[in-house]
Amino acid sequence: MRIKILSAAILALVIAFTACQKDDPVIEPCNPCVNEDLIDAPYDPQPYQLELPDWFPAPALPEDNPLTVEGIALGRHLFYDPILSSDSTQSCSSCHNPQLSFTDGNKVSTGILGIDGRRSSMAIVNMAFNTKGFFWDGRAATLEAQALLPVEDHTELNDSWENVVKKLARHKDYPAMFRQAFGIEKKSEITKELAVKAIAQFERTMVSYQSRFDKVVWEQQGWPTDAEQRGRDLFFVEFATNTQDHPGCSHCHGSALFTENNYFNNGIDSVATLSDFKDYGLGEVSGNIYDNGKFRVPTLRNIALTAPYMHDGRFNTLEEVLDHYASGGHGVSNEDANIQPFTLNEQQKQDLIAFLNMLTDTSFVNNPAFQSPF
Ligand code: HEC
Ligand code: HEC
Known part of the structure; x- marks a missing residue:
């Protein structure tokens, strides 16, 4: 039985070998000679230059992955x-x-x-x-x-x-x-x-750098409305003699990016001890209990488009977000010192929201280069 299989295999080999020996140009048997693994395409990558406004910081582009x-x-x-x-x-x-x-x-x-x-x-x-x-x-x-x-x-x-x-x-x-x-x-x-x-x-x-804020403030195209200007003053005020006028948003959401990507406990959770946060955030990564409940500050660019808000989406509207900040947090020990109570009247709240709405960049969200290629 074994011998039979072996001789059949030898016979097959001989046939295959003689088939390959034929002189006439055979196309069929050589098909497997094509390396299916090889990719047939040109390689001529074109470097890509990021277009950036001069009010932005330099991008951190890794050397081992240049843009093309x-x-x-x-x-x-x-x-x-x-x-x-x-x-x-x-x-x-x-x-x-x-x-x-x-x-x-x-x-x-x-x-x-x-x-x-x-x-x-x-x-x-x-x-x-x-x-x-x-x-x-x-x-x-x-x-x-x-x-x-x-x-x-x-x-x-x-x-x-x-x-x-x-x-x-x-x-x-x-x-x-x-x-x-x-x-x-x-x-x-x-x-x-x-x-x-x-x-x-x-x-x-x-x-994203073409919001109404960028146009008005950096490119001096047009003027802010009165509400936007008042909201901007509230957002950026660094020091106030009277904490009532001091929401202090720019301490953490500052710079042209509206974040410096630092980590804070912004006071949204009322917990008895630092081990009681439902989500440890940065603490889970660093293993440092003092980092529990700290999260990376998100950008406020396009914030009108990204509800609901916070790492767990707990706030549905910007009004709710402002109410949280105005309440001054919960006094948890690692809350940032800039989380302090302040009072905003209805007008001031709407002013701050008018300012936040200035950060919406429709040319960013509609940029054809960012849409699905399919
Ligand atoms: C102490 C730093 C700090 C201050 C001051 C601060 N924030 Fe924040 N902000 C944060 C952090 C940290 C988060 C993310 C927290 C989380 O998700 O748990 C956040 C989240 C937000 C979000 C939700 C963003 C998103 O993508 O879900 C909004 C909106 C916001 N802040 C607006 C404001 C406004 C307006 C002010 C001023 C009234 C302000 N913040 C003051 C640190 C701060
Ligand atoms: C099922 C929904 C979901 C899918 C699918 C998904 N993401 Fe996310 N993405 C999230 C969530 C939720 C977070 C925040 C998670 C966290 O912080 O633990 C996130 C965070 C991110 C961040 C971090 C942004 C920042 O500022 O730190 C980037 C970048 C990102 N995703 C890119 C991607 C890419 C690329 C893919 C596909 C390979 C992808 N995501 C697929 C839900 C998703």
Whole structure:
């Protein structure tokens, strides 16, 4: 029996060998000679220059992932493609919708399994300037490190990178796009590291600097309304003889970015001890109990578009946010000293909100370069 199988195998080999020996040009048998793994596409990446206004700080662009037109294009596709989820129903954009300044409008986000995450989606705005960690608690040091996590998070895309990379390698377009962006030669060289590099490149292009605030204040195009001007004075006042006029927002939401990406307890939780926060935030990452309940200060750019507010989406409106700050927090020991009670009359509240509305940048949310490429 064994001998029979062996001789049959030898016979097959001989036939195959003699088939290959034929002189006439055979097209058929040589098909397997084509290396299926090789990618047929040019590699000629074009450097991409971020357009920035002179009132912005310098971006923190990593040397090992320079922006290129091709890298950004690939990242944009990956960001909007449900191929990154195990059942092809969600992409990054499911929770980061450009019309909502790349948030999802929900209290907390829900992934493909219908399981609620514990936190509210974050705006993806002016990421290129943040060097102090990503997420509400700063647990990802870079945008590249951040982008690795949603794919395998079971409350988000719930796939494995191993599987996603396989899907990308057999896709009709992605191998060529990876080659154009990163110069790889074979499909088997597609990796999660390259995928997140491309996504991070795309995210770094999402710069918002054309709000009404920028136009009026920095470009001197037009004038603020009286309400906007009063609101601006309330927001930025650094010192006040009378705390009633001192909301102190700019202590933490200052600079051209309306955040300096620092971490604070802004007083939203009433807890008896520092171990009682439901979500430890920065404390979970640093292991320092004094950091419990501290979260990264979010930008206020496009804030009118990103309700509900705070890491757990607890406030539905900006009025509720202002009521919280005016109440002066709960006196928890690590609350920042700038969380102090103040009084705003109805007019002042509306003034502050008029000012916050000036930070809406419709040219950012409608920028064709940031929309789905599909
Ligand atoms: C199911 C909803 C969901 C999906 C899908 C999702 N995100 Fe998020 N994203 C969130 C939530 C919620 C947070 C905040 C989580 C936290 O702080 O723990 C967040 C945070 C972020 C941040 C941090 C922003 C900052 O200022 O620190 C970035 C960047 C980001 N997501 C990009 C992505 C990318 C890229 C993808 C796709 C690979 C993605 N997200 C997929 C919900 C989602
Ligand atoms: C001590 C620093 C500090 C001060 C002062 C401060 N904030 Fe905040 N702000 C924060 C932090 C930290 C968060 C995120 C907290 C969280 O989610 O748990 C936040 C969140 C917010 C949010 C929600 C943003 C989002 O994307 O969900 C708004 C709106 C806001 N602040 C507006 C203001 C206004 C208006 C003032 C002035 C009245 C102000 N803040 C004063 C630190 C501060």
